[in-house]
Amino acid sequence: xxxxxxxxxxxxxxxxxxxxxxxxxxxxxxxxxxxxxxxxxxxxxxxxxxxxxxxxxxxxxxxxxxxxxxxxxxxxxxxxxxxxxxxxxxxxxxxxxxxxxxxxxxxxxxxxxxxxxxxxxxxxxxxxxxxxxxxxxxxxxxxxxxxxxxxxxxxxxxxxxxxxxxxxxxxxxxxxxxxxxxxxxxxxxxxxxxxxxxxxxxxxxxxxxxxxxxxxxxxxxxxxxxxxxxxxxxxxxxxxxxxxxxxxxxxxxxxxxxxxxxxxxxxxxxxxxxxxxxxxxxxxxxxxxxxxxxxxxxxxxxxxxxxxxxxxxxxxxxxxxxxxxxxxxxxxxxxxxxxxxxxxxxxxxxxxxxxxxxxxxxxxxxxxxxxxxxxxxxxxxxxxxxxxxxxxxxxxxxxxxxxxxxxxxxxxxxxxxxxxxxxx
Amino acid sequence: xxxxxxxxxxxxxxxxxxxxxxxxxxxxxxxxxxxxxxxxxxxxxxxxxxxxxxxxxxxxxxxxxxxxxxxxxxxxxxxxxxxxxxxxxxxxxxxxxxxxxxxxxxxxxxxxxxxxxxxxxxxxxxxxxxxxxxxxxxxxxxxxxxxxxxxxxxxxxxxxxxxxxxxxxxxxxxxxxxxxxxxxxxxxxxxxxxxxxxxxxxxxxxxxxxxxxxxxxxxxxxxxxxxxxxxxxxxxxxxxxxxxxxxxxxxxx
Numbered sequence: 001x002x003x004x005x006x007x008x009x010x011x012x013x014x015x016x017x018x019x020x021x022x023x024x025x026x027x028x029x030x031x032x033x034x035x036x037x038x039x040x041x042x043x044x045x046x047x048x049x050x051x052x053x054x055x056x057x058x059x060x061x062x063x064x065x066x067x068x069x070x071x072x073x074x075x076x077x078x079x080x081x082x083x084x085x086x087x088x089x090x091x092x093x094x095x096x097x098x099x100x101x102x103x104x105x106x107x108x109x110x111x112x113x114x115x116x117x118x119x120x121x122x123x124x125x126x127x128x129x130x131x132x133x134x135x136x137x138x139x140x141x142x143x144x145x146x147x148x149x150x151x152x153x154x155x156x157x158x159x160x161x162x163x164x165x166x167x168x169x170x171x172x173x174x175x176x177x178x179x180x181x182x183x184x185x186x187x188x189x190x191x192x193x194x195x196x197x198x199x200x201x202x203x204x205x206x207x208x209x210x211x212x213x214x215x216x217x218x219x220x221x222x223x224x225x226x227x228x229x230x231x232x233x234x235x236x237x238x239x240x241x242x243x244x245x246x247x248x249x250x251x252x253x254x255x256x257x258x259x260x261x262x263x264x265x266x267x268x269x270x271x272x273x274x275x276x277x278x279x280x281x282x283x284x285x286x287x288x289x290x291x292x293x294x295x296x297x298x299x300x301x302x303x304x305x306x307x308x309x310x311x312x313x314x315x316x317x318x319x320x321x322x323x324x325x326x327x328x329x330x331x332x333x334x335x336x337x338x339x340x341x342x343x344x345x346x347x348x349x350x351x352x353x354x355x356x357x358x359x360x361x362x363x364x365x366x367x368x369x370x371x372x373x374x375x376x377x378x379x380x381x382x383x384x385x386x387x388x389x390x391x392x393x394x395x396x397x398x399x400x401x402x403x404x405x406x407x408x409x410x411x412x413x414x415x416x417x418x419x420x421x422x423x424x
Numbered sequence: 425x426x427x428x429x430x431x432x433x434x435x436x437x438x439x440x441x442x443x444x445x446x447x448x449x450x451x452x453x454x455x456x457x458x459x460x461x462x463x464x465x466x467x468x469x470x471x472x473x474x475x476x477x478x479x480x481x482x483x484x485x486x487x488x489x490x491x492x493x494x495x496x497x498x499x500x501x502x503x504x505x506x507x508x509x510x511x512x513x514x515x516x517x518x519x520x521x522x523x524x525x526x527x528x529x530x531x532x533x534x535x536x537x538x539x540x541x542x543x544x545x546x547x548x549x550x551x552x553x554x555x556x557x558x559x560x561x562x563x564x565x566x567x568x569x570x571x572x573x574x575x576x577x578x579x580x581x582x583x584x585x586x587x588x589x590x591x592x593x594x595x596x597x598x599x600x601x602x603x604x605x606x607x608x609x610x611x612x613x614x615x616x617x618x619x620x621x622x623x624x625x626x627x628x629x630x631x632x633x634x635x636x637x638x639x640x641x642x643x644x645x646x647x648x649x650x651x652x653x654x655x656x657x658x659x660x661x662x663x664x665x666x667x668x669x670x671x672x673x674x675x676x677x
Contacts, residue, residue: 038676080491080561083643090643091650239672247669250662257658261651262463265564273565273640274557283600 030216035234036241037222039422043117044220044241045248046110052249053103054208058201060096061145068148070194072187075150076275094264100142101267102256104290107135115335115356118344119221125336127214132332134207139291141200144193146288151272156285158185158193164298167319184278224421225345226414233418284373292370293363297394298325299374300387324391331398339402341409348412352405359397366390453568453575453598456630460637460644463652467645468634469501474617475635476500478628481615483559486551486606488539491560492639495533499642500635507533514538552592554605563633564640570633572598577629580608 006025009015018024067086069078082089111131114120120128147158162179166172181188219228228234235241259266265273267289271282287295301320306313315323331338339352346353369387376383415421459468476497479489494511498504511531516538519526531538541547548555563569575598583595589603596604610625617623621631637644 077491084491084496090647094647235676240676243665243669243672247662247665250658250665254655254658254662257651257654261647261654264647270565270567270569273561 030237031242032236032238034216034237035228035231036220036237037224037228037233037418038235038240039222039224039418040220040241040244041223042248043109043113043223045245045252046106046113048245049249049252050103050106050110051208053099053106054201054204057096057099057103058205060092060099061198061201063092064096065198068194070148070191072150072190072276075148075190079149091260094260098256098259098264098267100145100288101290102252102259103138104142106252107138108290111135111332112360114221116346116353117221117223118225118339118341118346120336121339121344122336124214124218124221127211127218128336129333130207130211130214132329134204134211135332136329137200137204137207141197141204142288142290144197144200146272147190147193148197149272150190150276152274152276152280152282153269153272153285155185155276155278156282157287158189160285161287162189164318164322164325167316167322169319221344222418223345223347224415224418225343225348226418226421229417230419286371289367289371292368293366294325294328294370296366296370296387297328297391298322299370300324300384300391302384302388324395328391328394331395335398335402338398338406340406341411343411343414348414349405349409350412351409352402355397355401355405359393362390362393362397366394450600450602451597453571453579455571456574456633458570458637459634463648465644465648467499467638470619470621471631471634472500472638473502474619474621474627475631475633477617478610478615478632479559479635482609482628483632484537484540486540486547486556487559488541488556489537489560489639490539490558491536493534493536494531496642497533499638504533511535552605554592556606559636559639561640563636569640570637573636574629574633576604576606577610577632578625 006018006022009018009024014024064082067078067082067089069075079093082093084090086092114128114131143157143161147154162176162185165175165179168175177183179189179192180186181192222228269286269288286292298321301317301324303320304313304317305315305320341349341352343349346356366387369383369390372383374384378386459466459471479487494507494514497507497510502510511533514531514535514537515528516531516535517526518529521527541550544555557565563573566572576596579596579598581595581597583589583602587595587602589595592605593603594605594607595602610628612625613623615623615628617627621627641647
């Protein structure tokens with residue numbers, strides 16, 4: 001990587017190492033003097049915050065794995081043993097449990113930042129796609145982690161979600177059997193989920209490395225959405241952004257600590273404190289809060305899609321729901337080609353800004369829909385109608401609104417430079 | 425614009441964390457005042473000791489508490505000798521011994537609470553097919569656990585006109601679906617208190633909830649205490665970092 005001409009270090013030990021393996025030169029280049037746009041707002045803290053959460057999850061998770069037993073007869077008891085008899089076990093588990101939620105909070109805000117300021121646009125398409133890949137891996141990891149305590153929601157959540165794959169034509173049933181390691185969610189399922197839950201964070205780490213690498217090739221986007229032109233537009237990463245990130249991170253950790261110490265079970269579901277029982281179905285199976293908008297889209301398709309006036313079904317309601325849910329992520333991958341407007345930042349695109357903020361409101365509302373029982377109502381109408389409307393807006397935003405805006409939105413005049421945008 | 429975005433973010437966080445309500449027309453149990461609530465909440469040891477008494481004399485006839493060990497009772501303010509004496513009142517089956525025989529012995533502090541039934545089927549057989557749940561985690565396993573358990577214990581009433589109950593069924597206004605297999609477990613004066621506390625259903629329910637909250641979350645007090653220190657540290661550190669950031673950025677702004 002950092003080969004070629006190299007500046008000498010004064011410290012002889014550092015110099016000895018650096019002349020053989022230029023890690024110090026690399027760190028200095030990428031995190032010391034790295035030119036960074038000087039107009040970042042606090043939204044730009046969330047990449048560093050997400051990185052902190054990933055490390056927190058890996059460290060707390062490894063300690064938990066030392067005490068956890070992946071066996072259907074012992075998993076729940078081993079988690080309770082961690083909570084009661086392992087020294088500091090309750091703290092480590094609450095850090096890990098709430099850490100999953102706060103990792104998602106950080107990543108949701110990070111993704112919103114990327115969308116609002118057009119960070120996915122040329123030349124950062126691959127950077128964005130790697131981010132979506134990380135998000136997908138996180139979802140898989142979080143889902144499998146939630147199964148491990150083997151409570152009621154663990155078991156029934158695993159049953160519902162793995163069953164989704166049976167909707168895939170021809171190979172669906174085989175995939176489900178492979179996921180389960182048998183013919184129902186049972187001990188082999190728990191064992192493979194534990195093995196994969198331990199593996200995935202390291203895969204995430206590797207993709208994060210690629211994500212950061214790609215970022216350091218193109219450089220960061222910024223709130224103005226224009227590239228830095230002169231030295232006046234940038235600042236060295238250290239100390240300006242190392243210190244700003246640390247401050248923002250600490251504010252985030254305060255909120256995180258409030259949950260860990262004062263509401264550790266608030267974001268979870270009480271049913272998961274009842275050991276898994278394959279004979280008793282909970283009244284209302286819900287995933288963790290960060291999956292709720294996607295869960296709402298899964299449940300929004302309640303009708304078969306077929307050839308009109310015949311009995312022929314092309315896409316069953318189940319398959320339709322599954323396609324809708326996974327499609328919602330696929331749309332994120334396509335985003336750089338759905339929104340081709342030359343202006344990046346929503347600051348200079350009032351129409352895009354309005355539709356995007358509405359998109360956030362709809363996404364949150366879908367989360368609410370996902371949290372409610374399937375037969376819930378809102379006013380006189382069944383809630384599923386609103387779930388379908390929300391899903392329609394989600395898809396419409398990507399497939400209709402963004403392409404239309406790309407052609408028709410005029411946008412405001414861009415500032416001449418980042419330096420000028422800060423002054424103006 | 426910044427404020428719009430920020431309020432949207434806050435709004436979304438709030439909406440996400442709306443707790444999921446159980447369906448049905450069940451009345452929400454009223455909120456009681458609990459000593460363990462709030463940032464500086466602490467266990468009420470006297471209430472917990474009385475609650476243990478209620479559990480031992482009433483609840484434990486049907487409900488196990490498998491995750492609590494007798495040694496844990498020192499948290500309630502008992503001495504180690506007192507704990508030994510409490511444990512010794514119970515009998516556990518141990519073994520096999522050197523002859524390969526199972527044998528009964530008095531429980532030791534290291535033993536977990538002895539269950540009333542040898543297994544789940546035995547529990548169901550004598551309870552009309554209903555399984556009395558283990559109470560170790562009951563307040564964590566229900567929405568708004570403390571108020572819920574208090575509500576169930578005090579919420580028995582005659583079924584409204586037109587509702588026929590089968591034998592072995594009871595009407596409780598806070599039970600989801602209202603029909604509960606457990607007969608009203610408490611009545612005034614059923615447990616004798618020696619500290620002068622009122623011997624009423626409300627007092628018993630209050631005391632047993634204090635005991636069960638400890639059983640489900642024995643580190644509640646330690647957690648809240650540590651939380652204060654952590655927050656003070658974080659607030660000071662954040663303040664320092666804010667000044668550092670401001671100072672460093674002063675030549676840019």
